[in-house]
Amino acid sequence: MRTGFDVNRWFRRLNARRFWLPLGVLAAAWVAIPMTVVLAGIIADSLFVDNPAVFELDGNLAAGDTFSGGVTGTRDWANSTLTASGLGPDVITQTAPEPGGVPAPATFPYLITDPFGTTIYTTGGSKDILDVGNWRYTSGSVPDKDEISHAFAAAYSVSTGGEGGGTPHTWIYFGADRFANNGDSNIGFWFFQNAISLGGPPNATKATPFTGVACPAGATNCLPGELHRNGDVLIVSAFTQGGAIGSIIVFEWQNGGLVQTLSVNAAQCTPNSPSHSPVCAIINTSEVPAPPDWQYVPKAGTPNSYPTGSFFEGGIDVTALFGGGQAPCFASFLAETRSSQTANAQLKDFVLGAFPECAVSVSKTCAPPPALLGNPTRVHYNFTGNVTNDGGGPLFNLTVADTFPAGATNTVLNQPSTPADGLPAGASAGYSGSFEVPTNAVVTNNVTASAAASSGGSNTVTNDHNGNPAAAAAQFGVQGTTCSVTTNPALTLTKSCAVSLVPGSAGVVLADDTAIQVCNNSPDNATVISGITLTNNVVMNGPGSGTDFNVVSSLTLQPGECQTYTPRYVPAQCAGGAPTLTGGRCEFDDTVRVDTAASTPRDQFNQPLPASAIPLPQSASCHVCPFGACTLQSVP
Ligand SMILES: [Ca+2]
Ligand SMILES: [Ca+2]
Numbered sequence: 001m002r003t004g005f006d007v008n009r010w011f012r013r014l015n016a017r018r019f020w021l022p023l024g025v026l027a028a029a030w031v032a033i034p035m036t037v038v039l040a041g042i043i044a045d046s047l048f049v050d051n052p053a054v055f056e057l058d059g060n061l062a063a064g065d066t067f068s069g070g071v072t073g074t075r076d077w078a079n080s081t082l083t084a085s086g087l088g089p090d091v092i093t094q095t096a097p098e099p100g101g102v103p104a105p106a107t108f109p110y111l112i113t114d115p116f117g118t119t120i121y122t123t124g125g126s127k128d129i130l131d132v133g134n135w136r137y138t139s140g141s142v143p144d145k146d147e148i149s150h151a152f153a154a155a156y157s158v159s160t161g162g163e164g165g166g167t168p169h170t171w172i173y174f175g176a177d178r179f180a181n182n183g184d185s186n187i188g189f190w191f192f193q194n195a196i197s198l199g200g201p202p203n204a205t206k207a208t209p210f211t212g213v214a215c216p217a218g219a220t221n222c223l224p225g226e227l228h229r230n231g232d233v234l235i236v237s238a239f240t241q242g243g244a245i246g247s248i249i250v251f252e253w254q255n256g257g258l259v260q261t262l263s264v265n266a267a268q269c270t271p272n273s274p275s276h277s278p279v280c281a282i283i284n285t286s287e288v289p290a291p292p293d294w295q296y297v298p299k300a301g302t303p304n305s306y307p308t309g310s311f312f313e314g315g316i317d318v319t320a321l322f323g324g325g326q327a328p329c330f331a332s333f334l335a336e337t338r339s340s341q342t343a344n345a346q347l348k349d350f351v352l353g354a355f356p357e358c359a360v361s362v363s364k365t366c367a368p369p370p371a372l373l374g375n376p377t378r379v380h381y382n383f384t385g386n387v388t389n390d391g392g393g394p395l396f397n398l399t400v401a402d403t404f405p406a407g408a409t410n411t412v413l414n415q416p417s418t419p420a421d422g423l424p425a426g427a428s429a430g431y432s433g434s435f436e437v438p439t440n441a442v443v444t445n446n447v448t449a450s451a452a453a454s455s456g457g458s459n460t461v462t463n464d465h466n467g468n469p470a471a472a473a474a475q476f477g478v479q480g481t482t483c484s485v486t487t488n489p490a491l492t493l494t495k496s497c498a499v500s501l502v503p504g505s506a507g508v509v510l511a512d513d514t515a516i517q518v519c520n521n522s523p524d525n526a527t528v529i530s531g532i533t534l535t536n537n538v539v540m541n542g543p544g545s546g547t548d549f550n551v552v553s554s555l556t557l558q559p560g561e562c563q564t565y566t567p568r569y570v571p572a573q574c575a576g577g578a579p580t581l582t583g584g585r586c587e588f589d590d591t592v593r594v595d596t597a598a599s600t601p602r603d604q605f606n607q608p609l610p611a612s613a614i615p616l617p618q619s620a621s622c623h624v625c626p627f628g629a630c631t632l633q634s635v636p
């Protein structure tokens with residue numbers, strides 16, 4: 001047993017430690033099953049982080065080393081020529097300098113550079129056993145062997161059960177280098193769930209506190225006012241002159257104190273034959289080149305080259321550390337040099353950076369079909385979407401904020417539900433909603449998502465794993481899609497000639513009651529038609545012949561509604577002058593039309609009716625007796 005570490009015993013212990021507390025929580029958690037897994041994790045066939053198929057923990061920085069068993073690595077801190085990052089495109093997250101820090105070179109965006117002689121710990125409150133709120137920093141010097149030059153970390157999602165096997169584990173790789181190798185030092189790597197920041201530029205004349213979001217009252221994973229969160233992880237190792245790695249001790253912050261959760265003896269990574277622990281580290285035991293863009297200069301030796309005992313790299317399976325369940329997702333990273341590996345060691349130099357492991361993304365889509373509603377006219381749209389954990393740790397308090405279209409009414413937003421143990425990495429939770437708008441034109445509906453990195457924490461996770469805001473937009477009402485409504489207008493027009501007896505100056509005459517009926521026969525029974533003008537025209541000889549007269553203007557017809565008009569007309573003469581038929585009758589044509597020249601009929605969305613929906617003029621042939629009673633009694 002090379003590592004002196006019994007992984008089975010260790011898992012049993014972890015499980016025993018963790019299970020009795022949240023049993024009820026776990027039972028509830030399994031109700032909310034992750035809906036989709038979106039991240040394709042790296043496939044590995046072992047639980048060991050020094051698996052060179054995942055990352056080369058080999059004491060150098062260049063990718064592409066070959067290991068026993070014929071495995072050639074593909075990921076290391078740099079590519080094979082040391083000219084750019086070698087982390088690969090499947091890295092979940094990587095470190096980044098915090099604002100005000102030394103900008104990372106474009107070729108190595110994860111690189112956190114610690115300027116010589118700045119940001120060192122000061123005062124007795126700067127202890128790992130105390131909350132970060134007690135820590136202070138200043139500018140000044142530490143022993144050269146404790147002087148950090150750079151630090152860095154990267155996380156991957158790894159399916160440790162091989163092909164198709166198991167919940168992905170989050171493996172975090174971390175490292176640092178130092179100015180001088182003239183002695184042994186000790187090094188620690190903190191991963192914080194809270195976004196920890198410096199309280200300003202280091203000032204040699206004062207002790208400046210670290211800052212972060214203080215734990216709110218009522219939170220379940222921290223004590224009020226703390227900057228730590230339960231589950232923050234500290235990995236401590238020796239940084240030896242000769243490059244040997246002894247034990248690695250892992251601590252967690254729990255309930256206001258630092259708790260040792262793991263101690264691995266002989267924890268050196270052995271990528272040729274992976275070790276048997278969830279954490280290991282390795283230091284260069286011979287001179288290895290540094291990427292020139294890092295501008296590494298050792299105290300003694302060649303620039304851009306690491307003397308033995310100057311470069312440190314390690315890895316940890318944080319999912320395994322948390323018993324195979326949900327590891328927290330981290331927001332900040334700190335590397336520090338220490339006087340020893342003990343919990344209360346004196347702290348020396350440090351460098352702080354962001355580690356935006358927590359990430360959330362959101363999608364949104366229209367859920368067809370929309371509904372056309374009346375009184376008032378509007379379109380009802382439904383939408384659905386997913387909030388996805390595309391980071392490396394569980395997310396809590398999943399929340400979406402919807403920006404409904406202008407003028408929207410009856411807005412509904414059903415929030416996604418968060419599993420009790422948080423939404424696991426790679427899983428999604430659905431949300432839905434609806435709204436109504438008074439138009440069938442295209443409207444856009446935006447949504448943003450946020451989440452907390454810890455149970456009871458504030459919703460500080462607002463970006464996806466590319467660093468872009470977690471936002472999505474959906475378009476509604478795009479004609480030709482299933483997410484649109486189109487009106488289906490149809491007007492019908494009929495005309496008949498009816499006559500009636502009316503008193504006239506020369507006695508009773510027959511008048512033309514020109515019966516007109518206009519109907520909204522829209523087949524969808526939902527289209528309202530307005531702006532209808534009907535014009536009638538009677539063709540005769542003599543005065544007034546062919547003159548339009550208005551029947552109705554600005555008529556609106558609801559679906560299925562008809563209106564009948566009987567404008568009365570007493571003909572003063574016959575078409576052609578003389579009676580055209582025996583019996584003293586006159587005959588003429590009487591025509592009604594939808595007068596599109598006067599106004600354009602429109603649907604309820606103010607869209608003009610297509611020509612195909614407008615009926616042709618309708619005519620009736622009328623027979624009246626303008627000069628007295630017709631002699632033929634059998635006909636009107
Ligand atoms: Ca390496
Ligand atoms: Ca390598």
Ligand SMILES: [Ca+2]
Nearest residue numbers: 114118119350
């Ligand atoms: Ca520093």
